[in-house]
Amino acid sequence: MGPRDKFSIEPLYVQVRNLLAQRLASGVWPPGSMLPNEMELARELGVSSGTVRKALDSLESDRLIVRRQGRGTSVVDQASGDAAARFSNIRNGEGRRIGGDMELISQIKAVATATERQRLQLAAGDFVLRSTRLRRYRNQLFMHEDAVLAMSRFPGLDEKNAGTLRISALAQRHGIHLAKASERVTLEEVSAQSAERLDIDLHTRLLKLDRVVYAAGGYPVEWRVAFCSLKEDMLYLAEMV
Amino acid sequence: MGPRDKFSIEPLYVQVRNLLAQRLASGVWPPGSMLPNEMELARELGVSSGTVRKALDSLESDRLIVRRQGRGTSVVDQASGDAAARFSNIRNGEGRRIGGDMELISQIKAVATATERQRLQLAAGDFVLRSTRLRRYRNQLFMHEDAVLAMSRFPGLDEKNAGTLRISALAQRHGIHLAKASERVTLEEVSAQSAERLDIDLHTRLLKLDRVVYAAGGYPVEWRVAFCSLKEDMLYLAEMV
DNA sequence: GCGAATTTGTGCGTATGTATT
DNA sequence: TAATACATACGCACAAATTCG
Numbered sequence: 001m002g003p004r005d006k007f008s009i010e011p012l013y014v015q016v017r018n019l020l021a022q023r024l025a026s027g028v029w030p031p032g033s034m035l036p037n038e039m040e041l042a043r044e045l046g047v048s049s050g051t052v053r054k055a056l057d058s059l060e061s062d063r064l065i066v067r068r069q070g071r072g073t074s075v076v077d078q079a080s081g082d083a084a085a086r087f088s089n090i091r092n093g094e095g096r097r098i099g100g101d102m103e104l105i106s107q108i109k110a111v112a113t114a115t116e117r118q119r120l121q122l123a124a125g126d127f128v129l130r131s132t133r134l135r136r137y138r139n140q141l142f143m144h145e146d147a148v149l150a151m152s153r154f155p156g157l158d159e160k161n162a163g164t165l166r167i168s169a170l171a172q173r174h175g176i177h178l179a180k181a182s183e184r185v186t187l188e189e190v191s192a193q194s195a196e197r198l199d200i201d202l203h204t205r206l207l208k209l210d211r212v213v214y215a216a217g218g219y220p221v222e223w224r225v226a227f228c229s230l231k232e233d234m235l236y237l238a239e240m241v
Numbered sequence: 242m243g244p245r246d247k248f249s250i251e252p253l254y255v256q257v258r259n260l261l262a263q264r265l266a267s268g269v270w271p272p273g274s275m276l277p278n279e280m281e282l283a284r285e286l287g288v289s290s291g292t293v294r295k296a297l298d299s300l301e302s303d304r305l306i307v308r309r310q311g312r313g314t315s316v317v318d319q320a321s322g323d324a325a326a327r328f329s330n331i332r333n334g335e336g337r338r339i340g341g342d343m344e345l346i347s348q349i350k351a352v353a354t355a356t357e358r359q360r361l362q363l364a365a366g367d368f369v370l371r372s373t374r375l376r377r378y379r380n381q382l383f384m385h386e387d388a389v390l391a392m393s394r395f396p397g398l399d400e401k402n403a404g405t406l407r408i409s410a411l412a413q414r415h416g417i418h419l420a421k422a423s424e425r426v427t428l429e430e431v432s433a434q435s436a437e438r439l440d441i442d443l444h445t446r447l448l449k450l451d452r453v454v455y456a457a458g459g460y461p462v463e464w465r466v467a468f469c470s471l472k473e474d475m476l477y478l479a480e481m482v
Numbered sequence: 483g484c485g486a487a488t489t490t491g492t493g494c495g496t497a498t499g500t501a502t503t
Numbered sequence: 504t505a506a507t508a509c510a511t512a513c514g515c516a517c518a519a520a521t522t523c524g
Contacts, residue, residue, distance in 0.1 A: 011499095011511060012511075069520045070489055070490065072489060180481060183480075183481065185448070185478075238426060241421045288493080289495065291492095294510090309501080311507070311510095312509080
């Protein structure tokens with residue numbers, strides 16, 4: 001890596017962090033595998049071990065890697081375990097996040113509407129992939145959702161099964177690191193169509209979850225509007241720090 | 242501070258962090274004031290500047306202090322600005338958190354019920370302070386809340402005006418550092434009494450916000466159940482990271 | 483079961499960069 | 504401009520956890 005590049009404003013440890021993040025995204029070190037140890041990385045990149053440590057600190061706080069003393073550093077699998085439902089605030093009785101099983105209802109590729117362009121920060125003419133899905137938990141239908149994917153953020157997107165994957169898995173396949181999401185929670189009367197699909201009475205009160213998921217670069221990748229009927233032993237839990 | 246104490250498992254920088262946190266809580270450095278610089282702290286405590294830096298990193302990430310290069314390190318005022326509404330997910334149109342103006346309706350000191358003991362992790366016989374309040378934003382009534390304060394966590398609590406202060410201000414006065422909160426969001430039909438107080442029709446759809454606020458030690462300090470009628474230009478926004 | 487090797491974590495010290503006053 | 508204070512970068516030594524022979 002050599003001495004600090006005068007033309008890049010970024011501190012060296014940030015450059016290292018970004019380089020490693022890029023490698024993680026590229027699949028050089030697949031999910032679950034081990035990274036080279038810190039000294040080796042420092043040698044290879046020509047920086048001090050302290051600089052590598054700061055870079056790894058950053059990657060760890062972004063949940064891209066996990067480190068364990070005496071063991072080493074491994075790559076987090078975003079598509080399995082708790083990471084897969086990271087952006088769901090629906091939890092079961094034990095407090096674990098619920099993703100649920102998805103059933104794709106319909107899917108269509110289209111030019112983004114004005115609203116979609118606004119929410120996903122897209123340009124005119126950009127394409128989106130709209131998916132309508134149902135979600136079940138323990139065979140109970142609890143959610144109906146319309147998800148809109150910004151296709152330009154997913155180069156080489158496989159449109160065939162994109163709608164059947166949750167955003168965490170899809171992002172990992174495309175080397176995209178998800179960073180955060182913000183979800184607007186409101187109460188809304190359910191539409192006749194949704195009521196039928198969720199098998200509930202019209203006028204039943206539902207949670208409307210309007211969520212945008214952002215990638216590490218700060219740009220939005222998915223906009224989803226879901227109607228959720230909280231079943232017994234399910235709750236919406238917002239953590240504030 | 243000297244060499245590492247063999248009987249305390251904590252790393253030195255954690256010990257320094259806790260010592261400084263304690264000083265902050267004690268009011269030695271009041272909100273808004275400047276801390277001694279890093280080298281001075283290191284000299285005074287007899288540790289390296291790197292250790293002080295790690296301690297300050299931790300305090301900063303816990304939002305107890307803010308550091309600015311070239312300027313120094315100052316103490317965050319938890320009772321004003323955004324910090325005061327840190328545990329409210331209700332936001333206005335510009336995305337700023339809304340605390341609102343509080344109007345105390347009633348207040349009573351009592352022995353904790355079983356539910357209160359459970360939510361606040363109290364022992365039998367512990368006292369709580371129950372406050373019922375209304376909240377307004379721009380003269381619009383939007384929230385009715387029942388707050389339960391664990392009195393044992395607030396030594397020397399001034400019962401007279403405890404109910405009129407928001408939890409962030411109250412905690413700061415008692416040298417308690419708030420760390421996190423978790424809020425259960427559900428839909429519930431409003432009670433007749435709440436409906437009257439919020440000046441809305443019965444059967445209007447409301448958000449029920451059931452929130453517990455935790456201090457830095459991990460113990461709960463306040464349990465609050467609120468019914469919120471989201472007015473125009475207000476929204477509930479949950480951030481996920 | 484024990485000890486050696488490996489790997490991350492902690493702690494120290496120093497030099498230099500950069501933003502603020 | 505000069506002084507101050509935090510930020511970055513380097514390097515070394517040792518501690519603690521894990522793994523493996």
